[in-house]
Amino acid sequence: MTDIDVSRLAASGRAGEPTELAGRARRFGVWYYAETSLRSMRAYLWTVVAVGVGQPLFYLVALGVGLGALVSANGQTVDGVSYLVFVAPAVMVATIVAAASGELTYPVMAGFRWRRTYYGPAATPVTPAQISLGHLLAVTLRFVAQAIVFWLFMLAFGATSSPWSWLTVPIAALSAVAFGAPLQAYAATLKRDGMAFNFVQRFIVMPMMLFSGTYFPLSTMPTYLQWIGWISPVWHGTQLARWASYGLREPAWLVVVHVLVLVTMAVVGAALSCRFYTRRLTR
Amino acid sequence: MGGGQANATRQESVSCAPYAAVVTSEELVIRARGLTKAYGDFVAVDGIDFDVRRGESFGLLGPNGAGKSTTMRMIGGTLGRTAGELSVVGLDPETQGPQVRAHLGVVPQQDNLDDDLKVRENLIMYGRYFGLPRSYLVPKSAELLEFAQLTDKASARVDDLSGGMKRRLTIARGLVNEPEVLLLDEPTTGLDPQARHTLWDRLFRLKEAGVTLIVTTHFMDEAEQLCDRLIVIDKGTIMAEGSPAQLIRQYSTREVLELRFGSQRNAQVVAQLEGLAERIEVLPDRILLYSADGEATLERVSGAGLHPVTSLVRRSSLEDVFLRLTGRTLVD
Ligand SMILES: Nc1ncnc2c1ncn2[C@@H]1O[C@H](COP(=O)(O)OP(=O)(O)OP(=O)(O)O)[C@@H](O)[C@H]1O
Ligand SMILES: [Mg+2]
Numbered sequence: 001m002t003d004i005d006v007s008r009l010a011a012s013g014r015a016g017e018p019t020e021l022a023g024r025a026r027r028f029g030v031w032y033y034a035e036t037s038l039r040s041m042r043a044y045l046w047t048v049v050a051v052g053v054g055q056p057l058f059y060l061v062a063l064g065v066g067l068g069a070l071v072s073a074n075g076q077t078v079d080g081v082s083y084l085v086f087v088a089p090a091v092m093v094a095t096i097v098a099a100a101s102g103e104l105t106y107p108v109m110a111g112f113r114w115r116r117t118y119y120g121p122a123a124t125p126v127t128p129a130q131i132s133l134g135h136l137l138a139v140t141l142r143f144v145a146q147a148i149v150f151w152l153f154m155l156a157f158g159a160t161s162s163p164w165s166w167l168t169v170p171i172a173a174l175s176a177v178a179f180g181a182p183l184q185a186y187a188a189t190l191k192r193d194g195m196a197f198n199f200v201q202r203f204i205v206m207p208m209m210l211f212s213g214t215y216f217p218l219s220t221m222p223t224y225l226q227w228i229g230w231i232s233p234v235w236h237g238t239q240l241a242r243w244a245s246y247g248l249r250e251p252a253w254l255v256v257v258h259v260l261v262l263v264t265m266a267v268v269g270a271a272l273s274c275r276f277y278t279r280r281l282t283r
Numbered sequence: 284m285g286g287g288q289a290n291a292t293r294q295e296s297v298s299c300a301p302y303a304a305v306v307t308s309e310e311l312v313i314r315a316r317g318l319t320k321a322y323g324d325f326v327a328v329d330g331i332d333f334d335v336r337r338g339e340s341f342g343l344l345g346p347n348g349a350g351k352s353t354t355m356r357m358i359g360g361t362l363g364r365t366a367g368e369l370s371v372v373g374l375d376p377e378t379q380g381p382q383v384r385a386h387l388g389v390v391p392q393q394d395n396l397d398d399d400l401k402v403r404e405n406l407i408m409y410g411r412y413f414g415l416p417r418s419y420l421v422p423k424s425a426e427l428l429e430f431a432q433l434t435d436k437a438s439a440r441v442d443d444l445s446g447g448m449k450r451r452l453t454i455a456r457g458l459v460n461e462p463e464v465l466l467l468d469e470p471t472t473g474l475d476p477q478a479r480h481t482l483w484d485r486l487f488r489l490k491e492a493g494v495t496l497i498v499t500t501h502f503m504d505e506a507e508q509l510c511d512r513l514i515v516i517d518k519g520t521i522m523a524e525g526s527p528a529q530l531i532r533q534y535s536t537r538e539v540l541e542l543r544f545g546s547q548r549n550a551q552v553v554a555q556l557e558g559l560a561e562r563i564e565v566l567p568d569r570i571l572l573y574s575a576d577g578e579a580t581l582e583r584v585s586g587a588g589l590h591p592v593t594s595l596v597r598r599s600s601l602e603d604v605f606l607r608l609t610g611r612t613l614v615d
Contacts, residue, residue, distance in 0.1 A: 006485060009426055015418055015461040018372075018385035024414025025381055032411045039408065040399035116395040122361055122458075123389035124412035130384035237370035282363055 005234035019142040033121055033134025034141070039121045040107075041116075042143065051099065052146045056153035060084070068087045079160075079217065081246050089168050089241035090214040096101045096143050096172045097234050100180030101205050105197045108187035111135070112280060118279065126279040129274035135269060136237040138183060140177055160245045167244035173197035175237025178262040179208075181269025188276035205208055208232045213239070287579075310337050312464055312495045313358060317367035318518075320353050327353045329519035330367060337463075340486075340496040342513030343602060344506045346611070350519040351499035352392050355468050358497070359389050373461065385413065386389045392469050394453045397519035398441040402433060402452060405441060410459040423459060430485065431455035435454030454482070464495045471505060476516075483508050503601035515601075515608060522608040527601055534607045535599035536561055542570045542584065542591040552589055559583050564606055573603070 015021070025032065064084030078086040111131075112119040118131055126134075147169040154160045160168070184197060185199070190196055206214055211225055212218070212234035229235035236258040242248035243255060250258075306458060313335040320328040328350040333343045343351045356362035357369060360376030360383050369376060376383040396405050406424040407417070415423075428434045431451040438443060444452065450473050457465060470486070471479045486509060490496050499511050506513055507527045514531070515522045523530055537567050540560070544552050553565055562571035574580045577596030584591070606612055 006430075006488040007457060009461075010432055010489050010492035010494045011461055014423075015413075015415060018460075018463075020414070021413045021460060022382045022385040025385070025412060028414065029381075032414070034409060036400070036408045039404065040397065041398050104521065115398060117397050117399075118411065119391065119393075119395040122411050123359055123384060123391065124409065124460075125385045125414070126412045127381060129292070129331075166326060175364065247440075278347070282361055 002181055019161070020132040026129075029126040029130035030133045031053065032126055034129045034137040035134075036117075037122070037135050038141065039054040041138070042065060044103055048142060048206055050145075051095075051151045055095045056150040058079045058094070058160060059095070060088060060153055061156045063087050065089065066139050066160060073208070079242075079248065084157065084159050085246050086242070087159065087215060088157070089165075089245035090212075092154065092168055092213070093172045093175050093237040093241050094214050094234055095150070095180050096146055096176045096179055096239070098205065099143060099146060100181065101201065102134075102138065103142065104180040104184040105187050105200065108135070109190060109193075109197075112188065118277070122281040126255055128277040130275035132184070132188070132273045133270060135183060136177065136273070137181065141172060143173040143176040144169065148155030152247070158185055161244055162247055168241045169243060171240045174262050174266065175233050175240075178233040178237070178265035178269070181266050183269070183270035185269050185276050188273060209232050211235075233265055237277045284500070286340035293485045309580075311335065311362070311370075312337050312372060312553060313341075313497070314352075314370045314446060315367065316369075317353070319366040320355065320362065320363045320371055323385060326365075327519050328357070329479060331514075331519070333495060333514055333521070333524070335495060337495055337581060338416070338490070340490050340498065341507055341510045341515055342506045342510030343499040344503070344510075344513050344605070345499075345516040346503065346605075346609075349516045351516065352468055353519075354516075355466050355497070359384060359387055359466060361389075364389055367396040385460070386463050388460065388465040389460070389464070389469055390454050390457040390467045391576050392472070394442045396449060396456070400441065401437070402439050402441060402444065403428065403437040406451060406456055406459055413460040415460065424448045427455040427458060430483070447475060447478055450474055450549070451478065451482070458489075462494065464497065465489065467496065467498045469499055469501070471500075471502070479505075503605070506601055515605060517605075517609050517611075523604065530601060530604045533604075535603040536573040537575045537596055537599060538573075539599055539603060540574065540577040540580045540584075541593075541595040541597065542556045542572065543568065543593045544570070544589075544591050555587060556584065561586065562607075566612065571603070571606075573599070582604055 008220065054074045067083065067094055121131055122128055128221045150172070151166065151169050154165070207228055211221065211228035213229055214234065218235060220231040239248065243250045294311070311334050313333070315331060315333050317330045317332065318328060319326065319330050325398050331354070343354060346352055357364050358371055360380035363377055371383045372386045374383050379465065387500060398406065400408060403424050405421045406427050409422065410420040428437055431454065433448060433452060433455070441449065443453070454470060467486070471482055474482060483505070486496060496509070498505070504530065510527060512524070512526050514524045523534065525533065549565060549570055553563065553570065556563055556570065556572065560574045562573040564571040572580050581594055581596065602612065
């Protein structure tokens, strides 16, 4: 066994002053954890890529060429545009919100319980709140990437007409965060196993996907079901995305409401999540 | 004009060093007073006081559930305290956690490596949390892998490491920021005897290089090897404090005679052994006779007509100290 220079290992003086290290962690800690989170996504990188490319392709072909042809054959348009143009921005929002329901449930549980990966950084100058925000930032970057791919497919399929259609990218990502951040906060409170996520999937995600005006306008539904849309980030995101993608005529005040609802959900969710992470990692 | 002052300061420091009777707060890395942690109604750490000086190796020795890990986590500020004062490198870990942790290296009892990352990446990403640049971390991770004897595993997946290798990687990871204080919660759990001795040797040399070590353990040989000074804790309270040698001197005799008469007879012969040693402890499988000279005691036992199945004379250890203090053995 060759021996090593322990004193160089212990105090070479290269690391810098602790105060300086703490200062850097205070400023960039969120990004430091996001970096780790992004690296762990490599484990399921191929799933992310397959979903990111496969979903837009699948939906745009099925809905545009298949169902869309049927709708148009009857000489009908929806909201004054072809069915493909109507449905594409909505499906974009829905698929990316669905990705959030995967990214911010089981991996959160893994961080606290199954793999305890949150506990390592919690013993460094990075704070629990930064860990929470870092994880959220990393998945947000994934949503943005996924949205860009979807938008490119929309362009290729002629499913969007407005020069403002690129706005669907931040809109879809914001919608996913609006749904994902509260979900992350909830996941951080779960003590046992992930059974609760089945419940979330069945009784929150599914109805939300069905009743958010994705495949037909919310207004065609009976009023007693419309409330699901009003509280659903998918509906608010969908309306915004349609507005950006083909110029859905939405009153200005309603556009503001959509943005406010999404931003509020994202901010409240992230704030709660910071609090729950802090509580859990210091107890 | 400034000369007089400088002179006075120098005189002061001369009068203190090297036999410093008063420990200044400068030299104290940790100061705990009435440190308490309750989980609901259950008090896990019950108002303990201790100081750790810069550069020393300080141990917390105690059985399962004594409150060692709880104390360690309060020091690192990853667990809030219920009452009492605690200062680590002059700061309060509860309110200034990140600043405190920038000085610390933490080796938790339970490994929490990131098994999505490769071995080397674990060190590098962990270093990132301290705001350390890649230009520092790349050579540093090579040194740390050398320290952990994992150089040839650098690009292995963490999942593919053995338990002991993971432990060594966790310890190496705790050194990534060149910490002034290294917290080691049962560092050698899961290590084979050779790896344990190598680690003890390296930790000893870290201490020589100026790193303050705080070690919890329930192995008395580890405490004896590693710790300059230790506290024995049980049920959240401090039973004794001192260097291993001091504690043995104070709470035990120089030697111990261990006798086995077979589990049935042990209890019967106790009465006959009374008076043959300074102190007698009866354990389920053996009887311990404490005296300065074990061989002489053994002769007296034979002289009394008692013939144990086996007998063994050994030096007192911290195990005996613990038995004396709590009436229980440390490790069964
Ligand atoms: N999060 C918790 N909630 C409730 N009780 C806890 C919690 N953590 C520890 N305890 C209790 O506090 C006591 C001290 O635990 P601690 O982990 O500090 O012991 P320890 O000395 O490190 O023991 P070991 O040698 O087994 O690691 C135990 O009785 C344990 O059950
Ligand atoms: Mg413990």
